[in-house]
Amino acid sequence: MEELLTLKDLLLKGDIKGSLALVEELEEMSKDDKINNIGSYAIILLLHLIKQQVENRTTRSWDVSIYNSASAIKKKNKRRKAGGFYLTLEELSLALEEAYPDAIKAASLEVEEGLYDADTLETMVNREEILNRAMALISPES
Numbered sequence: 431m432e433e434l435l436t437l438k439d440l441l442l443k444g445d446i447k448g449s450l451a452l453v454e455e456l457e458e459m460s461k462d463d464k465i466n467n468i469g470s471y472a473i474i475l476l477l478h479l480i481k482q483q484v485e486n487r488t489t490r491s492w493d494v495s496i497y498n499s500a501s502a503i504k505k506k507n508k509r510r511k512a513g514g515f516y517l518t519l520e521e522l523s524l525a526l527e528e529a530y531p532d533a534i535k536a537a538s539l540e541v542e543e544g545l546y547d548a549d550t551l552e553t554m555v556n557r558e559e560i561l562n563r564a565m566a567l568i569s570p571e572s
Contacts, residue, residue: 472526472533475564480555
């Protein structure tokens, strides 16, 4: 809120350069917020994809969680009024990559009731396959 008041003040003073700098900062803050939200959902999405792969099974609960997480990511990434997307496919892929270590840690607590530590679990999964599957689920074209 403080930034908007500062922006108003800069505009009233005719400080276009300062106003544009603040607008760029606000855009960056907004994008960071979108990335953080998408990252949180990505952890949940990846966690359940990892569990499916390691346990070679699925449950309705995991399927629902995967669907809900993918849907939330797509929703958060879509620009409502301006159209288009906040994150490019490359940025979405990077968000998944960054979420993956946290997903492995979380999965290590759940897979086979915590039987494997994160490092062991990492060796049991096909990281690329999981990331590709997640990307296919969250891609705007899907």
